[in-house]
Amino acid sequence: MNVIEIKNLTKYYGGSLGINDVNLEVKEGEIFGFIGPNGAGKSTTIRLLLGLIYPTSGEAKLFGKDAIEFGPEVRKDIGYLPSEIFYYDKMKVIDLLNYSASFYDKDCTKRIKEISNIMELDLNRRIDDLSYGNKKKVGIVQGLLHEPKLIILDEPTGGLDPLMQQKFFNLLKEENERGATIFFSSHILSEVQELCNRVAIIKEGSIVEVEDIQTLRENNYKKIAVVGDDLSKETFELDGVTELIQEEDELTFFYKGDINLITKALSSIDAKDITIEEPTLEEIFMHYYE
Amino acid sequence: MNIVKRELKANLKSVIIWGVAIAFLVTVWMIEYESFAGNPAIDELIAAIPQEMLAVLGMQDFTLSSLNGFIGSISLYLYLLLGIQAILLGSSLIAKEERDRTAEYLFTLPISRRRVIVGKTIAAIINLGLLNLVTLLAMILSTLSYDKGEDFYRFIGLTFVALFIIQMIFLSIGMLISSISKNHKKSGNISVSILMITFLISSLINTVDRLSFLKYIIPFKYFETSYLLNEMSLNPIYLVLSILIIVVGIGGTLTLYPKRDLALS
Numbered sequence: 001m002n003v004i005e006i007k008n009l010t011k012y013y014g015g016s017l018g019i020n021d022v023n024l025e026v027k028e029g030e031i032f033g034f035i036g037p038n039g040a041g042k043s044t045t046i047r048l049l050l051g052l053i054y055p056t057s058g059e060a061k062l063f064g065k066d067a068i069e070f071g072p073e074v075r076k077d078i079g080y081l082p083s084e085i086f087y088y089d090k091m092k093v094i095d096l097l098n099y100s101a102s103f104y105d106k107d108c109t110k111r112i113k114e115i116s117n118i119m120e121l122d123l124n125r126r127i128d129d130l131s132y133g134n135k136k137k138v139g140i141v142q143g144l145l146h147e148p149k150l151i152i153l154d155e156p157t158g159g160l161d162p163l164m165q166q167k168f169f170n171l172l173k174e175e176n177e178r179g180a181t182i183f184f185s186s187h188i189l190s191e192v193q194e195l196c197n198r199v200a201i202i203k204e205g206s207i208v209e210v211e212d213i214q215t216l217r218e219n220n221y222k223k224i225a226v227v228g229d230d231l232s233k234e235t236f237e238l239d240g241v242t243e244l245i246q247e248e249d250e251l252t253f254f255y256k257g258d259i260n261l262i263t264k265a266l267s268s269i270d271a272k273d274i275t276i277e278e279p280t281l282e283e284i285f286m287h288y289y290e
Numbered sequence: 291m292n293i294v295k296r297e298l299k300a301n302l303k304s305v306i307i308w309g310v311a312i313a314f315l316v317t318v319w320m321i322e323y324e325s326f327a328g329n330p331a332i333d334e335l336i337a338a339i340p341q342e343m344l345a346v347l348g349m350q351d352f353t354l355s356s357l358n359g360f361i362g363s364i365s366l367y368l369y370l371l372l373g374i375q376a377i378l379l380g381s382s383l384i385a386k387e388e389r390d391r392t393a394e395y396l397f398t399l400p401i402s403r404r405r406v407i408v409g410k411t412i413a414a415i416i417n418l419g420l421l422n423l424v425t426l427l428a429m430i431l432s433t434l435s436y437d438k439g440e441d442f443y444r445f446i447g448l449t450f451v452a453l454f455i456i457q458m459i460f461l462s463i464g465m466l467i468s469s470i471s472k473n474h475k476k477s478g479n480i481s482v483s484i485l486m487i488t489f490l491i492s493s494l495i496n497t498v499d500r501l502s503f504l505k506y507i508i509p510f511k512y513f514e515t516s517y518l519l520n521e522m523s524l525n526p527i528y529l530v531l532s533i534l535i536i537v538v539g540i541g542g543t544l545t546l547y548p549k550r551d552l553a554l555s
Contacts, residue, residue: 086391
C-alpha cells in the first residue's frame, strides 16, 4: 500500500513557483528521503500534504485518502516535526504535550514520559525558557507521542547535538520497525544516507530523480584517487570518468561503468598509492544540483 | 472543548486587565454623578452649550441630573471601549496563530480549521460576556446609593444587552478582517481604523443631517440611549441588522479561513 501518493502536484504562490508537477509514491514501512537544497520545494510539498496550504493543481493522497478532504482524519495517524518549532510560549512543556495529546483518541501519557526520558527533556520548564535544541526535543515528543503511522520530518536535525541526533535516529528506527512509514526531508545527505531506503531529489520545484539508496551508492559511482610520479590525465580520459582533477602527484576522479576497463587503465601506470571508495551521496548528487 | 479552554486561559490576563480598567472607569463616572444628581443647575449649564457641540459628544438628548440620563450619556463610551476590546480580540483570535508562528503546530493536529474557529469563537464570546458582566456589576454596585427611577433596572438591562450586541458585532468584524487578510500585522490596524472611523462618523451624523442615511452601517448608532430611554426596547430594525452583521462576520470567517493558504514563515 502507498502511504503517500502525490499526483501532478503543483503550487504557485501568486506568480512564483513553489513546486511543479511533482509525482511521488511512498510505500508503507519505507523510510523515504526527500533531498534538495534550501528553497527547492521540500517544505512546500510537506505543507501541501498537511493541508496548511492548498495546491494550484494536482492532488495528494495519504493512506489512500485525499489529503485535503480527509485532512483532520488522516492527520490522526501523522506525526509532524517542522523545521522550525514554535509553540505557545507561556505554556509549560508538559501542558503543551498534554494539550497536543488531547486531540488524539488515546492515552498518550506513557509515551510522552518514555520519549522525553530518551531525549532528556525537562517537562516542567516553560516553552519560552527553552533553547533552540530543547524546543526541537519538544517537537520530537509532540510528533511521536500518539504513535503515528506516518512520520513527516522537515529538516529535523537542526539544533540537536550529535548524541541527541543519534538517539533521535534510533527512536525513528524503532518507530519504523514498529511499522511506521517515515518521510524525511533534508539537505544534509549524510543523515539521509544513514536512515533512508529510497530518496527523491527535488530541485527548483521539480523531482529530478527517485532512486533506491543502495542502487545509488553501490552500482554507480566509484571515487578513485591515484598517487604517483609522472601521472598523466590522458590515461584516464575514458568514458564514464568525471571530475578528473590533477593536483601535483595526485589524480582524483569519479568512475561509472565497466570496472575492468578502469583496472586496466590503473595497471598501466606506475602508482605509489591507490584508493577506491564509495562516494558519499553528497558527491553523487553534486551533478543534480549543478 | 480543549481549544475553548486553552483560549480562555490564554486570554485570561487580558480580560482581567480590561475588566479592572472598565470597572474602575465606571465607578469613577458614577462618583462624578454624585455632584449632578438631582441638581437642575447642571441641566441649565448643559443647555447653555451649543447643540452642535453636544451633538458631537453625543449628549444632546440627556438630562444629566437624572441617573438614566447620565448613564445614557456615558453608554456611548462604553460601546466604544468594549468595541475596541472586541474588535482587537476578534482580529487577533485568528491572526495570532500566524503571528506567533504556531499555525504550523495547531493546524497539523487532527482537527479541522473550522472546528478551531468554532472553539475560539466560543471562548471569545465567553470573554465578551464576562467583560460585559463585570461592567454591569460595577455599574450596579456604584449606583446602589443613588435614587433610581422604577424603570432603572430595565433601562440598565437594555443598555447592557445593546452593549453585548455591539461587542459581538465588532468581534465578528475583527474576525472577518483577519480571516481575509493574510498580513497579520495589518489586520489589527485595519480593525482599529474601521472602529475609529465608524465612531467618528457616528458623531458626524449627529451634526450633519445629510449623513443620517449612514446610520444603518454605523453600529454605534444602532442602540442610541435616547431611543432606549423613550421606548424602553431595542429598535427591531437595528436588531436585525446586528444579527445580519454577526452572521456574515462569523459565517464568513468559517467559510473563508479554512480555504486560504496559511501565512507561514
